[in-house]
């Protein structure tokens with residue numbers, strides 16, 4: 001903003017100078033060109049001209065001084081205005097926090113009727129110990145009390161079945177809280193370096209959608225680790241992506257591991273395919289990412305791998321799984337040895353999350369159900385009836401960024417809530433909003449690429465107004 005106004009002042013100044021020059025400098029030259037006098041006369045005129053030049057210089061100097069004074073005054077005024085604006089924002093923020101706390105206390109007092117939590121407790125001690133450890137100082141108890149829902153309007157957010165609009169707005173506010181401010185002080189990379197592991201000969205679109213979504217949500221850098229033959233294709237879609245053709249090389253795990261210290265989160269699975277070698281490499285990358293404590297989003301064929309080997313991710317509290325209906329039933333059957341109960345999606349979701357050690361799971365569908373085995377959030381933000389391929393990839397890429405931001409912000413900024421639940425709610429709402437906006441423009445012909453183009457405006461609408 002300061003730059004914009006500074007540029008405006010400079011342009012105004014330059015225009016004034018040009019006008020000044022046109023009026024005096026040019027006029028002066030024209031008079032000279034048309035003169036034809038004797039030497040004496042011309043000497044007299046030269047001295048007159050010098051005199052005129054001197055006057056001109058002085059006027060110019062005065063004019064410049066005045067402009068500089070005006071500019072200085074403008075900046076002083078602007079500085080004061082920004083200070084007042086900062087103070088106003090701080091006060092507003094403090095008021096909002098106070099209201100959230102009051103609401104929490106109020107709800108805690110009147111919510112005795114709503115605990116629908118499943119009684120399942122992980123049998124494995126390591127799962128139990130991971131049970132509440134997303135970030136340091138994480139407090140699930142406060143989360144439970146603040147979100148217990150006594151009031152009865154369901155919109156796009158709910159903990160169990162019914163929710164107040166205020167609560168829904170609160171969770172949007174929590175998403176807003178974790179979004180890092182845009183400032184001139186940061187360097188490239190600070191707002192997120194996200195890695196997407198996926199992309200093979202058949203599927204080049206999925207990793208592209210995930211990686212470009214991560215960038216458009218606000219990550220600074222987006223890396224794709226894919227097979228050699230997919231790399232050139234993915235690069236050709238977008239010069240913004242950094243593409244590593246390593247996933248089918250014998251050294252794939254080590255190659256990706258070298259990058260892990262520079263990544264804030266990884267998304268495993270979009271367009272990975274089900275080739276044994278690639279799945280084996282994805283497995284190795286998951287293991288290395290766990291050692292480094294990096295948040296891992298697992299989607300698409302990454303979930304196929306988890307359904308074969310659940311222990312790979314079981315009990316890792318920084319994992320978020322994003323199954324569609326089909327992927328969910330595969331996982332559920334693998335873990336609980338039962339088919340999904342179509343009359344109790346909430347219960348099934350809670351049970352699956354608990355069986356996996358309270359990982360965050362986003363069950364995508366007509367309504368997205370999000371749970372960490374303790375709570376169920378429901379995101380039914382309005383989307384559309386169009387179900388083109390690639391929407392899940394947009395969700396997982398966006399979630400890669402939001403998970404990093406929420407994790408970094410920690411429970412203070414999420415009012416004690418599990419940061420990954422907040423991130424998942426943000427990513428689901430955003431995906432659905434993009435779907436809604438793109439559908440309004442294109443109807444049945446809408447594709448995932450149209451949704452990608454909506455990310456900026458959808459994000460602004462939901463989180464920056």
Ligand SMILES: NC(=O)C1=CN([C@@H]2O[C@H](COP(=O)(O)OP(=O)(O)OC[C@H]3O[C@@H](n4cnc5c(N)ncnc54)[C@H](O)[C@@H]3O)[C@@H](O)[C@H]2O)[C@@H](O)CC1
Pocket residue numbers: 202203204205206207269270271272273300301324325326327389390392393
């Ligand atoms: N342009 C691309 O490159 C795309 C690649 N994709 C990739 O394709 C690979 C396979 O993904 P799939 O989702 O097809 O694999 P799945 O094996 O999980 O899905 C199998 C079938 O289930 C169906 N299905 C999905 N949702 C359903 C629901 N709610 N109820 C009933 N059936 C449902 C799908 O139509 C699909 O035919 C993944 O690697 C994925 O990332 C997809 O992301 C789509 C876009």
Ligand SMILES: Nc1ncnc2c1ncn2[C@@H]1O[C@H](COP(=O)(O)OP(=O)(O)OP(=O)(O)O)[C@@H](O)[C@H]1O
Pocket residue numbers: 300323324325364365366367368383384385387388389390391392393394395428431432
């Ligand atoms: N019936 C539905 N009504 C509204 N929104 C839906 C519906 N089904 C899915 N969505 C939205 O689309 C997003 C992607 O879900 P989808 O089931 O298409 O994932 P996917 O099959 O993994 O996608 P992909 O094609 O990328 O593999 C979800 O987050 C959800 O918000």
